[in-house]
Amino acid sequence: MTKLPQKPRLEWKMVRGVITPRHRASYTVNGKRRERVVTLDWQDDPQELDRLYWLCERGNHPIQKPKPPATSWRVLVEAWRKDPIKQKSLSDETKRSYRRTMDALLEKNESKDVSKTTRQHVRAIQARLADTPRKADHTIQVIRMLWNYAKKTLDWPLGENPAAEIKLFGPQRELPAWPEWMVKALPTAPADVRTTSELILGTGQRPNAAINMRRDQFDGESMIVWDEKGDVAHDVFCPPRLAAFVKGLPIEGQHLLAKNLTQPKGYDSVEKQFRSWRKTLGDKAAPYSLHGLRKLAIVQLAEAGCSDAEIQAVTGQSAQMVAFYRAKASKKRLSRAAQNRRDQNKNGT
Template identity: 25%
Template sequence: MRKGSSLLYVKIVTAKGKRYAYFDTGVLNPSGRKIYKRLPPLGDPAFGATYAALLAGRTRRENVATELTVPKLVDLFQRSPEFRQLAHSTQNTYGIYLRRIADELNTAPAQEVERRDLLMLRDKMGDRPGAANGMIRTARALFGWGRGREHVTNDPCSGVELFASTDHAPWPEDLLSAALASADAAVRLPVALLYYTAQRIGDVCALRWSDIRDGLVIVRQQKTGKELEIRVHRDLAAELERTARRSITILADPRGRPLSVNALRARLQRFAEAQGHKVVPHGLRKNAVNALLEAGCSVAETSAVTGQSLQMVEHYAKRRSTRRLADAAILKLEGGKR
């Protein structure tokens, strides 16, 4: 870049009659702005040596960045302390999309990835908008980390918009009732745990028998790190009472090993499809939020059970039954009359 100067990457700024030289390092700050280094005054004997050192450093970084492929950048990211400090569930989610990014851009120099490359990846997943958005969010984290470590200077995710995606719907009432009354304990028990604790599927799969004590379910959420103490619902208590303990975890596979999230998700989706519904287990979290609110719980009380923010509780509650709320309101009005 020559801007008021014949020297590469140097710009000259005139202020109050004086001229100041700044070197464009080729690095962006977290806000996406270029980072400039102040050079010694023009004519200063130290000017030439300082400029040469900065130019060599920029050239070296650009050469390394050009040679650094996307798979290598992914590997560096996953080995980094920043990645390892993420919640285990977040690492798993990022891992899924990082593998896809590395596979799709397996020979591309990380420094040369452009916005159109990310748009192409996003559009190829257009039939799964939620997954496409997850991939873009992961790419943002990857390249944001890469810029912070000066492995790259580009931001190919800039201006790549997320797809408008629909939230996971709560389970229809008939499906929820059928699951809670199912003759198959392999369906009935996990649905009861998901519904009566209002937790994510990963947290439910991780629940141990030792987490049930003094009438409480003790949950440490994998995503947030929050520890919750949730009163055991009487129907869940009855379900747990009739369940044989075959593993340290409450949910176990036929061999007595802890049940994986993928296995449970597939099992519950098969059950739902057999009932004529297409749902995901996460929808039960919304059923739980709605049930708590419809039962008269405040947003704060509901948040204390789910571990969500007050704003997220309200977001999840968008599909609550307005008929039930209206019925409850009229009953309260009738009860208040003298």
């Protein structure tokens, strides 16, 4: 008979005629001795036995993990998502926005008890997201909304809302369009950032819509762009430069930025790469975001002499937003013309 491995807290017992390994650990609760025994399904594989044994030693075996509370964040989010009344009142874009924020919230909190969430916890989340003020504010608003839903709709026994009256960063200033030097630095950016940037500039879409673009959205001189805010798709002209760029991308799945064969990469993944690259450009790059490329598209179109209606057809931006960035483009164009005339006058030409 093969000698059975021997380890501290590992015992071998005959169970239904089969020698079976079990991890037996003792501990004390309120002065009383307790034991927890975990049967190890090792399948006669010494390596699997070793893996299961060390899971138990670290307290990470599934059987050792405490059962999530009935009032966990995961339970709350799933209840909110299944509420037909809540979901009926939301647009598809709002649902997607909530889903992204809730999924991020669940990454570290899904098994935690909602009732044990404190204002300190909420402030810590806000501080962690301070580099992205809009995301920080939306996260606080989602926590506030979910807490109220749990208390008023699910009748959970919760106290005061820990996210209530926490000061938000508030409306941010209009996002600045990228300067030319930053666009010229794009070749030094990670591949995902370069691809995303080309798609935003070429299509005028929001970053998330650009990241989610599929290959079948491009067909010769046409492309399908998505207006996330209006939840509407538009068939528009595809500029030759963008068509050539897309054609040159490696095929790794249905999407241009493919996570696998059928799914795109996430916005957070690309945005994180962008922020890392932005740091390499120094403090002067700090004010600029991926959204600023969409604003640059407006400025470039305005400088090219496009009408407001033409710019809206390309970018899907509101008339007010187009007017705002057109004014910037006009000021730059007028100042250039004025300076050139002044130089010509000095030179007597």
